[in-house]
Amino acid sequence: MLLQKMLIENKGEILDAWVDQVLATYPEDGARIFKKEKNQFANPVGYAVKNSLWQVYALLFESETLEGLVPALRQLAKIRAVQEFIPSQAVSMAYKLKEVVKNCYRQEKLADHDGWLAFEEKADILAYTLFDLYVASREQLHKARLDEYRRGNPLLSEGGCCPSQLLTGNNAEKAEALRNIL
Amino acid sequence: MADTKVAQMKEKVVKEPSLMTGAVPAKDWWDVEAVFKQGNYCYPAKKSMVEYHNKNLPGVFGVPRDWDPESDNWNLPENWQEIILNGLKDRLDKFRSLKIFMDCCVRCGACADKCHFFLGTGDPKNMPVLRAELLRSVYRNDFTLAGKLLGKMAGARPMTFKVLKEWFMYFYQCTECRRCSVFCPYGIDTAEVTMMARELLHLVGVGTNWILEPAANSNRTGNHLGLQPHTFKENAEFLLDDIEESTGVRLNSLNFNRKGAEILFVIPSADVFAEPGIFTFMGYLLLFEHIGLDYTISTYASEGGNFGSFTHNSLMKKLNGKIYAEAKRLGVKWILGGECGHMWRVLHQYMDTMNGPADFLQVPVSPITGTRFDNAATTKMIHISEFTADLLHHNKLKLDKSRNDHRIVTFHDSCNPARGMGMLEEPRHILKSVCNNFHEMPENTIRENTFCCGSGTGLNTGEIMDLRMRAGLPRANAVRHVADKHGVNMLSCVCAIDRATLLALNQYWNPDVEVCGVSELLGNALIMEGEKERETDLRFAPLAGMEG
Numbered sequence: 001m002l003l004q005k006m007l008i009e010n011k012g013e014i015l016d017a018w019v020d021q022v023l024a025t026y027p028e029d030g031a032r033i034f035k036k037e038k039n040q041f042a043n044p045v046g047y048a049v050k051n052s053l054w055q056v057y058a059l060l061f062e063s064e065t066l067e068g069l070v071p072a073l074r075q076l077a078k079i080r081a082v083q084e085f086i087p088s089q090a091v092s093m094a095y096k097l098k099e100v101v102k103n104c105y106r107q108e109k110l111a112d113h114d115g116w117l118a119f120e121e122k123a124d125i126l127a128y129t130l131f132d133l134y135v136a137s138r139e140q141l142h143k144a145r146l147d148e149y150r151r152g153n154p155l156l157s158e159g160g161c162c163p164s165q166l167l168t169g170n171n172a173e174k175a176e177a178l179r180n181i182l
Numbered sequence: 183m184a185d186t187k188v189a190q191m192k193e194k195v196v197k198e199p200s201l202m203t204g205a206v207p208a209k210d211w212w213d214v215e216a217v218f219k220q221g222n223y224c225y226p227a228k229k230s231m232v233e234y235h236n237k238n239l240p241g242v243f244g245v246p247r248d249w250d251p252e253s254d255n256w257n258l259p260e261n262w263q264e265i266i267l268n269g270l271k272d273r274l275d276k277f278r279s280l281k282i283f284m285d286c287c288v289r290c291g292a293c294a295d296k297c298h299f300f301l302g303t304g305d306p307k308n309m310p311v312l313r314a315e316l317l318r319s320v321y322r323n324d325f326t327l328a329g330k331l332l333g334k335m336a337g338a339r340p341m342t343f344k345v346l347k348e349w350f351m352y353f354y355q356c357t358e359c360r361r362c363s364v365f366c367p368y369g370i371d372t373a374e375v376t377m378m379a380r381e382l383l384h385l386v387g388v389g390t391n392w393i394l395e396p397a398a399n400s401n402r403t404g405n406h407l408g409l410q411p412h413t414f415k416e417n418a419e420f421l422l423d424d425i426e427e428s429t430g431v432r433l434n435s436l437n438f439n440r441k442g443a444e445i446l447f448v449i450p451s452a453d454v455f456a457e458p459g460i461f462t463f464m465g466y467l468l469l470f471e472h473i474g475l476d477y478t479i480s481t482y483a484s485e486g487g488n489f490g491s492f493t494h495n496s497l498m499k500k501l502n503g504k505i506y507a508e509a510k511r512l513g514v515k516w517i518l519g520g521e522c523g524h525m526w527r528v529l530h531q532y533m534d535t536m537n538g539p540a541d542f543l544q545v546p547v548s549p550i551t552g553t554r555f556d557n558a559a560t561t562k563m564i565h566i567s568e569f570t571a572d573l574l575h576h577n578k579l580k581l582d583k584s585r586n587d588h589r590i591v592t593f594h595d596s597c598n599p600a601r602g603m604g605m606l607e608e609p610r611h612i613l614k615s616v617c618n619n620f621h622e623m624p625e626n627t628i629r630e631n632t633f634c635c636g637s638g639t640g641l642n643t644g645e646i647m648d649l650r651m652r653a654g655l656p657r658a659n660a661v662r663h664v665a666d667k668h669g670v671n672m673l674s675c676v677c678a679i680d681r682a683t684l685l686a687l688n689q690y691w692n693p694d695v696e697v698c699g700v701s702e703l704l705g706n707a708l709i710m711e712g713e714k715e716r717e718t719d720l721r722f723a724p725l726a727g728m729e730g
Binding site: 140 | 294295302304305456457627656685686
């Protein structure tokens with residue numbers, strides 16, 4: 001059997017395993033609830049993981065075009081970018097997919113070298129798209145933080161709610177750091 | 183054959199404590215230590231702030247000192263455990279509710295997945311049941327027979343530095359929004375558990391600057407920014423120019439500290455200096471001019487928001503006391519309150535007990551409609567949305583709804599007005615009266631079930647922006663849904679912290695959605711006597727059809 005055929009025939013199993021692996025990056029008790037609750041508003045993380053991965057899978061392996069990959073990943077990347085992950089964990093979804101597919105490949109005893117290369121290329125596209133989205137999300141986050149400073153609430157306060165007072169270093173260093181921030 | 187190094191590295195990435203909170207999934211919850219890193223904690227209170235508060239309320243805020251949450255030495259007093267346990271004992275004796283909340287939880291799990299912090303992080307210690315367990319475990323250890331005899335088997339553990347760190351981590355990952363309480367079959371008010379834990383932390387000098395400094399400012403000058411009376415007045419008057427520019431009407435009714443006025447109007451101070459609160463303030467002023475209300479604003483009680491309520495009941499009481507003191511000094515009949523969040527929890531649930539009875543005031547009666555607000559028979563203070571909804575109900579306002587046609591509006595029920603005082607319909611009545619385009623967010627995210635903005639109770643500070651974004655995810659997720667489905671471009675609310683923090687939240691999650699107060703939209707729609715043809719709204723955005 002060719003790998004591409006296996007990816008279609010075993011879609012449900014592969015996706016279930018992929019979703020499980022991504023949810024397993026959360027604390028166990030959290031992951032259990034993220035997996036169980038179906039309502040997208042009662043469970044925004046679990047829903048985003050499942051919804052996003054299903055859409056991405058269809059785009060990668062069942063569609064002629066990868067158009068739509070970025071919108072399909074954006075919410076999930078944004079979520080992971082503000083959660084308690086180190087960067088490699090935050091964008092680990094492509095590598096999780098590789099692991100899952102590798103296991104299936106072994107189980108089915110496939111020998112489709114060309115198919116694997118094609119799959120790997122797609123997984124790589126997923127990896128660097130996620131990386132780009134992660135970085136863009138972090139930049140957006142910092143911009144939101146700076147804009148909040150610019151709106152001035154902390155600076156208006158008397159007695160030094162000024163963020164510079166909370167920075168480390170001497171006054172000259174603080175002033176320089178603040179200039180860079182603002 | 184697997185590469186050993188790669189396998190080890192993978193293991194390291196997955197099993198090492200997260201950089202943000204130190205959460206390690208593979209251990210029992212109380213074996214997991216809280217690890218403080220830049221970005222997951224609010225900066226500690228400055229020594230000078232603690233010194234200031236200690237002058238007024240000795241002993242409540244611990245020994246003034248410099249300390250660093252990331253260090254293993256917080257420079258705590260030697261007998262800090264004793265201080266905490268004595269503090270807990272005092273509170274168990276004084277507040278019967280706390281004792282009940284400590285005893286009656288059966289760990290049914292109904293609250294577990296209701297907290298926005300949990301839903302955004304997946305961290306089990308953000309399940310309300312487990313967050314409360316951080317305190318309960320210490321309570322069991324020292325105040326229950328089972329705990330004393332059976333220790334860990336009975337879910338008891340001694341008060342250690344590790345526990346203190348957990349308290350500082352997780353009781354500052356609770357915004358006291360009370361969503362979990364709605365689902366608790368016993369009605370345990372987790373907000374009050376957090377309040378008590380924060381009081382205990384303050385007793386040993388563990389507090390945050392973003393709370394203690396605004397509280398100091400509120401005490402000194404009347405508002406959390408420390409604006410002095412003349413600045414407060416000038417800021418407010420400056421807005422009259424903007425109102426004139428957009429409506430063509432110069433308002434004459436704005437006044438301060440006027441004795442003999444019928445009504446004292448108390449607002450969150452952000453409404454006179456920060457966008458978008460200033461537009462809400464313009465809406466208030468237009469309404470009062472429209473109906474000829476006899477009101478005054480105090481520069482002494484110029485902060486409705488009560489930063490004391492995030493620290494200790496004695497500071498909450500002290501700051502709140504200004505409102506009645508000023509009402510008495512000015513000789514008003516009753517008090518009207520602006521669009522603020524936790525201000526209303528304090529006013530509605532604690533003010534009467536703390537600083538009442540306000541027997542020098544009268545039960546609020548609308549001078550325009552004659553409606554008597556018996557719901558405020560004891561506090562003598564009503565919400566601007568209650569007051570406005572009554573005016574609309576009696577057709578006392580001239581409105582042009584089409585002036586909000588450039589807005590497709592949804593409404594965020596701010597936690598405290600919604601769950602703390604049960605005000606659900608009034609803002610909606612106003613919005614439907616002044617806007618043609620109004621869409622509700624999904625049912626399980628509004629009214630009693632509303633999701634918090636994620637930044638209340640003094641968590642609206644920049645150093646924890648990541649944390650705020652994940653805590654606000656459930657709210658932002660619902661906003662995104664109506665933005666996609668109905669093209670919603672304006673998120674309205676009745677809370678000053680919301681108006682400040684939903685801006686950042688939307689900037690990250692929903693960049694096309696702006697934030698406003700309900701009274702701003704009312705101000706846009708009000709037809710004022712002598713007005714010019716309106717081309718823009720109060721924030722100078724062109725009205726529908728005026729874009730060119």
